[in-house]
Amino acid sequence: MAGQAEHVTKDELWGGNRSPFSVSYGKMMMWFFLVSDALTFGGLLTAYGVIRHGSSDLWPVGEQVFEALPGLHGSYPLMYVALMTFILIISSVTMVLAVEAGHRMDKKGVVKWLGLTIIGGFFFLASQAWEWSHFIHGSGGGFQINQPMTVAAADDAGNTYQITLDNGSWVHMTSDFGHKYEHAMEAAEEPVAHDEHGGHGEHAAAETHEDISTMVPEEIILNKYTLEHKDGKDLRKLVVKGEDAKKLWAAMEPGSMAFGANMHKNEYAIQQQYANFFFFVTGFHGFHVFSGVLINIIIWLMAVKGVFEKRGHYEMIEKIGLYWHFVDLVWVFVFTFFYLI
Amino acid sequence: MGIRIHILLPYLILLIIMERDDLIVNESYALNAKHDEAAGKQIRKKLYGVTVLLTVITIIEVFMGVAFKRNGTFTWEAIKLTFLVLTLVKAAYIVLIFMHLGDERKNLKYVVLLPYALFIMYLIFIGLYEGVSVQTGHNIFG
Numbered sequence: 190m191a192g193q194a195e196h197v198t199k200d201e202l203w204g205g206n207r208s209p210f211s212v213s214y215g216k217m218m219m220w221f222f223l224v225s226d227a228l229t230f231g232g233l234l235t236a237y238g239v240i241r242h243g244s245s246d247l248w249p250v251g252e253q254v255f256e257a258l259p260g261l262h263g264s265y266p267l268m269y270v271a272l273m274t275f276i277l278i279i280s281s282v283t284m285v286l287a288v289e290a291g292h293r294m295d296k297k298g299v300v301k302w303l304g305l306t307i308i309g310g311f312f313f314l315a316s317q318a319w320e321w322s323h324f325i326h327g328s329g330g331g332f333q334i335n336q337p338m339t340v341a342a343a344d345d346a347g348n349t350y351q352i353t354l355d356n357g358s359w360v361h362m363t364s365d366f367g368h369k370y371e372h373a374m375e376a377a378e379e380p381v382a383h384d385e386h387g388g389h390g391e392h393a394a395a396e397t398h399e400d401i402s403t404m405v406p407e408e409i410i411l412n413k414y415t416l417e418h419k420d421g422k423d424l425r426k427l428v429v430k431g432e433d434a435k436k437l438w439a440a441m442e443p444g445s446m447a448f449g450a451n452m453h454k455n456e457y458a459i460q461q462q463y464a465n466f467f468f469f470v471t472g473f474h475g476f477h478v479f480s481g482v483l484i485n486i487i488i489w490l491m492a493v494k495g496v497f498e499k500r501g502h503y504e505m506i507e508k509i510g511l512y513w514h515f516v517d518l519v520w521v522f523v524f525t526f527f528y529l530i
Numbered sequence: 531m532g533i534r535i536h537i538l539l540p541y542l543i544l545l546i547i548m549e550r551d552d553l554i555v556n557e558s559y560a561l562n563a564k565h566d567e568a569a570g571k572q573i574r575k576k577l578y579g580v581t582v583l584l585t586v587i588t589i590i591e592v593f594m595g596v597a598f599k600r601n602g603t604f605t606w607e608a609i610k611l612t613f614l615v616l617t618l619v620k621a622a623y624i625v626l627i628f629m630h631l632g633d634e635r636k637n638l639k640y641v642v643l644l645p646y647a648l649f650i651m652y653l654i655f656i657g658l659y660e661g662v663s664v665q666t667g668h669n670i671f672g
Contacts, residue, residue, distance in 0.1 A: 210638040220642050231649055235656055243664030252595050271592040275585065282581045285628045286574065293570050514628045518621055525617040529595050530610055 219508050223515045226477075230519050233473065234526050237466045247415035249457045251528040253425065254414050257323055270528050273316045274520060277478075280309025281517040288510045291503025296492065299506060303489045306513065310482035317475050324467065327449025329367035329413070330374050331456040333357050335442040342411055342427035352411065352419050352427065359459055360429075360437055361413040366406045367448060373404065377446045378454060409434045414457045467527070474523055477516050484509050580627050587616050 210217055241248050252266035259269075283305040290298025339353045354360075367374065411424040418424065429437060447454040455464035488509050497503045565573070591613060598609050626632035631639055 210641075211635050212638060217638070220638070224642055224645055227646060228649060239656070239660045239664065242662055243660070243668070245665060245668045266596045267592050271588060274588050278581070278584050278588065281624065281628055282577060285577055288630075289570055289573050289577070292565050293567065294564060511629055514624055517628075518624050521617055521620050521624065525591075525613055529591060529613050 213504060215508055216504065216511070219511050223511060226515065227519070230470075230473070230522070233466075233470050234522060237470065237526065240460075240462045240466070244460055244462075246459045247417050248460070249414035249463055250416060251530075254324075254457050255320070255528060257328065259319055267528060269316070269320065270524065273313060273320070274524050276309055276313050276316065277517045277520050280306050280313065281514050283309060284510045284513045288503075288506050291497070291506040294498070294503070296495065296498055299492050299497075299503060300489065303485060303492060303506065307482060307485045307489060310478055310485065310513075313478055314475065314482065317471065317478075321468075321471075324464075325449050325451065327367065327447075327456050328364035329362040329410075329456070330446060330448035331359055331361040331413070332447070333359055333442045333445040333459075334437060334440040335445075336440050338436065338440060340411075340429050340433040340437060342422075342429050342433075344422075344426050344428075350420070350422055350427065352422065352424075354411070354419070357442070359412055361410045361456065362406045363408050363410065366408070370404055371448075374446060374448045378444075378448060405435050405438055407431075407434065409437050470523060470527060474516070474519055477519065481509075481513050481516050484512065576627070580623050584620055584623060587620050591616055 212220075251270075255270050256264045256266040257269065258265045283302045287299050287302035287306060290302055334354060335356065337354060337356045339351055341349050342352045343349045407430060409429045411419075411427045411429065413425060416423070416425075447456040449456060450464040450467075452465070452468075453461065455461060457463055488505055491497065491505070492503075497505060594609055594612065598605065625643075631642060
């Protein structure tokens with residue numbers, strides 16, 4: 190960036206008439222706000238780290254929990270999150286192109302690129318809505334068994350092993366089974382909660398108990414989401430079928446069924462903090478994206494009306510650009526700490 | 531009353547690394563800084579390059595997350611470290627190029643970057659050591 194340079198005295202510079210940073214008040218304050226906002230997110234991710242490392246139970250791994258794509262069956266680990274990351278990066282690029290167009294006083298360019306940024310923001314919000322809905326809805330569900338038990342479990346290659354599970358072990362159903370018996374399983378989650386509220390609770394509990402006792406899953410996976418090993422075998426790859434599946438199903442701890450996730454229960458981990466951190470961290474970030482989109486829309490309308498053309502500069506685009514890039518920056522860290530590691 | 535040197539440390543670092551560009555009036559920092567089409571073309575070229583780089587890094591991260599098995603061995607620790615480094619590279623490109631902090635004056639640059647750097651180190655320390663201590667507590671006291 191070319192510009193003429195000329196020396197000024199120190200007194201003149203720090204005397205209060207001009208910014209020693211050579212940026213406008215608004216831009217400097219935007220930077221200061223972003224520094225403080227980064228500390229908020231830093232605090233959240235740190236809290237996540239403390240809880241995770243302090244947890245005595247195994248923690249779910251990202252590529253096992255987030256492996257679905259809309260409208261497709263099968264396993265596509267992390268693809269959807271990667272797509273969301275890509276959308277946000279691209280919207281960051283369109284934003285920086287809008288800033289660049291602003292420096293050339295190119296109104297048409299600013300309107301075009303800022304418009305695309307807004308569309309990218311909507312795409313990201315919609316993706317996050319789908320991800321939340323999938324996370325809440327769950328895939329298969331899981332329950333705890335109420336006695337120690339030895340079962341025959343097979344891996345992909347057809348080898349069968351005898352695996353001894355402890356009391357309170359967490360096992361999972363396949364997503365086909367979960368979706369087939371969705372309503373019965375969701376009802377089975379809450380016998381305890383119903384009792385607390387009294388009234389018709391007893392009836393509901395009895396009814397749902399009957400419901401899930403009549404169905405038996407053909408396959409039960411010995412723990413889908415964590416890296417638990419038993420007798421030297423990775424439980425994620427072992428499936429229990431037939432009589433042993435029935436035995437496991439019959440040993441279900443009443444009320445331990447969790448299908449998907451809510452504020453009290455989740456199928457992904459024994460620790461509820463896992464789901465709560467997912468909701469809070471991605472939710473707080475999503476709220477930032479949402480307000481960013483709103484601000485972008487306001488500034489886009491101002492650009493269309495020619496406010497900045499009249500003002501003689503497009504510095505406002507730079508300021509909202511800083512905020513938008515910051516949102517992208519935070520997502521880069523959330524992606525690493527929540528999904529990858 | 532002893533002087534606490536470690537409090538002054540960031541300022542000392544700042545003094546050492548700071549070039550005195552604050553004494554120069556440079557119009558490119560100004561509110562109404564403009565550039566022409568030719569300069570714009572060059573800037574856009576740089577931006578597209580960074581876009582490709584960020585995309586490639588994301589693809590590599592996803593590939594590594596899927597391809598390498600988590601089995602608690604040294605390999606996975608190395609992968610984790612690689613993730614952290616790649617994340618910092620991505621973050622650096624976003625902050626320095628997209629937010630063009632790299633083009634700002636040095637004093638603004640370090641006013642922003644030093645708190646970030648210090649707190650990132652502090653938070654990593656708290657996250658890991660506090661967490662491990664909590665777990666040790668669990669193991670000892672139930």
